[in-house]
Amino acid sequence: MSTQSLILQSQSTRKQRTHSEDHSALIGRGGYMSPLPHLWEDLLLSVVLQKNILLKGPSGSGKTKLAESISSFFAQPMHSINCSVDLDAEALLGFKTLVQENGQTNIDFVEGPVIQAMRYGHILYIDEINMAKPETLPILHSVLDHRRMLTNPFTGEVLHAHNDFTVIAAINEGYIGTSPLNEALKNRFISFAIPYLTGEPLRELFVREYPKASPNLIKTMLHLSEDMFIQVQNGLLSEEAASIRSLLDATELAQHIDPLRAIRYAIAEKLDDESEKELVMELANTWIK
Numbered sequence: 001m002s003t004q005s006l007i008l009q010s011q012s013t014r015k016q017r018t019h020s021e022d023h024s025a026l027i028g029r030g031g032y033m034s035p036l037p038h039l040w041e042d043l044l045l046s047v048v049l050q051k052n053i054l055l056k057g058p059s060g061s062g063k064t065k066l067a068e069s070i071s072s073f074f075a076q077p078m079h080s081i082n083c084s085v086d087l088d089a090e091a092l093l094g095f096k097t098l099v100q101e102n103g104q105t106n107i108d109f110v111e112g113p114v115i116q117a118m119r120y121g122h123i124l125y126i127d128e129i130n131m132a133k134p135e136t137l138p139i140l141h142s143v144l145d146h147r148r149m150l151t152n153p154f155t156g157e158v159l160h161a162h163n164d165f166t167v168i169a170a171i172n173e174g175y176i177g178t179s180p181l182n183e184a185l186k187n188r189f190i191s192f193a194i195p196y197l198t199g200e201p202l203r204e205l206f207v208r209e210y211p212k213a214s215p216n217l218i219k220t221m222l223h224l225s226e227d228m229f230i231q232v233q234n235g236l237l238s239e240e241a242a243s244i245r246s247l248l249d250a251t252e253l254a255q256h257i258d259p260l261r262a263i264r265y266a267i268a269e270k271l272d273d274e275s276e277k278e279l280v281m282e283l284a285n286t287w288i289k
């Protein structure tokens with residue numbers, strides 16, 4: 001069977017199986033544009049083959065949008081976990097609570113995102129997984145390898161993951177406060193580098209997001225993005241300067257105010273280094289007269 005047929009067949013069965021139980025997760029909105037040929041199809045194939053996916057890319061490169069688009073493609077609700085040093089087993093698995101029923105006090109277990117996603121065959125999106133304390137994540141080892149199961153330490157339940165259960169994790173490598181993923185965890189994922197969008201797909205994104213923006217403004221933003229990209233490669237700008245999030249913010253503002261001010265607020269002022277701020281504004285000045 002061709003890769004495409006395999007993906008479409010899985011999409012159809014996953015859509016049919018989508019549960020309507022009362023749960024907190026929603027199906028994401030699509031709209032991710034692939035910066036590389038094959039990336040989107042390779043990601044979908046990895047989901048179909050029940051691989052855990054690790055997205056590695058700088059801030060604002062569309063990792064969350066990508067996970068939401070996979071959720072949309074397969075019509076699978078998505079649970080999100082934002083990792084921090086405070087993340088603990090309860091935030092992942094759930095917690096016990098007291099409930100009053102018919103005048104009696106009982107102990108109930110409120111299921112957390114990992115348990116819900118495993119039980120109902122949803123997507124589990126673990127954002128900034130390298131922000132979590134390394135001792136918290138081994139809870140997930142049996143979930144993330146061929147066993148696809150978990151013994152819930154709070155209830156003793158042995159839970160085997162639904163066939164459609166999918167894990168997507170994201171990291172911004174080298175960020176302050178992050179620790180390198182330990183080998184045992186990294187080994188359980190297949191990794192995809194997610195670069196910033198450039199060129200024609202970026203133009204399409206601008207036009208889609210801001211259909212009323214003037215072609216001239218869009219052209220200017222594209223030139224600026226290309227120039228910043230070159231300076232990133234030259235080592236004169238930090239990678240995040242060319243963030244798609246910032247470029248979109250600047251484009252939105254620039255429809256209402258002087259584009260130079262928009263670029264200053266949305267891009268330049270976010271950079272820590274004064275020389276980087278100046279460089280961005282110099283580049284902007286070459287395109288905006």
Ligand SMILES: Nc1ncnc2c1ncn2[C@@H]1O[C@H](COP(=O)(O)OP(=O)(O)OP(=O)(O)O)[C@@H](O)[C@H]1O
Nearest residue numbers: 031032033058059060061062063064065197244245
């Ligand atoms: N390739 C892309 N296709 C569509 N939208 C994109 C793409 N790249 C970035 N965006 C847009 O840029 C904004 C930021 O994207 P998103 O939040 O997904 O980035 P992220 O990589 O998850 O960032 P962070 O690491 O800071 O959480 C969103 O509005 C998103 O729609």
